[in-house]
Amino acid sequence: MTALPPTAQDQAGFVVELEQFSGPLDLLLHLIHEDEVDITDLPIAKIADQFLAVINELGLNQAADYLEMAARLLRIKAQMLLPRHLGDDEWEDPRAELVRRLLEYQQIRELVEWLGAAAARRAEQFGRGFSPELPVAPPPPLVIDLNDLLAAAERVIALIPEPVLHRVVPRPLDVEGATERIQALLAERATFGWGDVVGERPTIVDVLSAFIALLELAKRGALHVHQEGPFALIQIRRESPREAH
Amino acid sequence: MSPLAKLIEAALFASARPLTVEELLTLDPPAGTAAVRAALAELRDAFATGDHGVELIEIAQGWQFLSRREYAEAIDRAQFALRPRRLSPAALETLAIIAYRQPVGRLEVDEIRGVDSGAVIEKLSERGLVEIVTRGEGLGRPLLYGTTPQFLEILGLKDLDELPRLEELSVALRPPAPAEPE
Secondary structure, eight states, X not given: OOOOOHHHHHSTTOOOOOSSOSSHHHHHHHHHHHHTOOGXXXXXXXXXXXXXXXXXXXXXXXXXXXXXXXXXXXXXXXXXXXXXXXXXXXXXXXXXXXXXXXXXXXXXXXXXXXXXXXXXXXXXXXXXXXXXXXXXXXXXXXOOOHHHHHHHHHHHHHHXXXXXXXXXXXXXXXXXXXXXXXHHHHHHOSEEEHHHHHOSSOOXXXXXXXXXXXXXXXXXXXXXXXXXSTTSXXXXXXXXXXXXX | OOHHHHHHHHHHHHOSSOBOHHHHHTTSGGGOHHHHHHHHHXXXXXXXXXXXXXXXXXXXXXXXXXXXXXXXXXXXXXXXXXXXXXXXXXXXXXXXXXXXXOSEEHHHHHHHHTSOOHHHHHHHHHTTSEEXXXXXSSTTOXXXXXXXXXXXXXXXXXXXXXXXXXXXXXXXXXXXXXXXXX
8 A cells, every 4th residue: 555645634525536546446446456356256345344444544434436335335245144045046146236347447447558558659759839738728807908907007006095104203291391380370360261371382292281281180179170162262260169289 | 752742741741730631632622532642641651761750640530740759758858849748547547438438428437437527527628638529318418528639639549440449458348257056
């Protein structure tokens, strides 16, 4: 038994074509020749056991064709065990059909050798432009020229959004400074506006810092934030009962 | 050489496939089939007896110039021409069955081989070695396959009659010997 490539066994349940056997009949013939038994008087029990052992070993026991043959062999084996009377004219050899198929297949194998040899002999001669191995290519799915292809590529590329690049500048919020400023204002005045907190032309960092400081102080109960309506001026009032801090 | 032989030589040189006598006759219809055959024989003898690297071969029901066998190695090594890909045992089995049983359906091929042969037949069909020739009687009117001239060409056969006769094989198909009375 030659060793199979590992892949044949790895692909469990998917035996496409084995190196050694082209089918269950081929394997059966191989066993018969190895045992040097008479094909017309098959020792069916022995052959059936060997067949099962080999397909288990080669991982073929999931291939339907081999399984079907295994089942057939076991059935014939069982039929052979049935008692029969001596000289029973009615008795039909349960092996007959299998033997007929094996002989037929053996004939095919012999033809295969002949055909293979003929093809090899023919391959020693070259004709003009002789290349019979080229299969007829299926028609290409579409016919386009280079310009069409480039135009199509451009259309696809146009659909790709421009990557938006951000410059990340470290500008840490100064919540502490803003808190101090607000507390200073609170000490000075009972009420003041948002504009007093951030001053003129505040940067986004100033606004954010002041806003966070304001909310934090409001949470602590140091001040009260009031807005008449959306987008109205924000009024800040010192919270009277308690002292800030 | 006769003018017709030279004309045929030129046509065969120009063709990438074997040309049949009927096809060659279209070169000069008034000449007649017999004259074409005589010219082919003349041409073949001229290339056989002269010192030539090619020979005229009767193949696939036609005629073709082929390089002589002794130059196969050198041409192959230089990669001036591709050798045909070798056929797998499964493909050869299927081809043998189709060649001898044609027209034959897939089921019969499956049965003789003991394995599903659909994919193999499909591949052979793609390579142009077999083709659907007709539909069978019976359930579903199955497609029946036969071999093509290309099949003869890759085997170097003149026609199907050159295949070995079944009774010449060492295993003749015969019923199993009757069981010895015990």
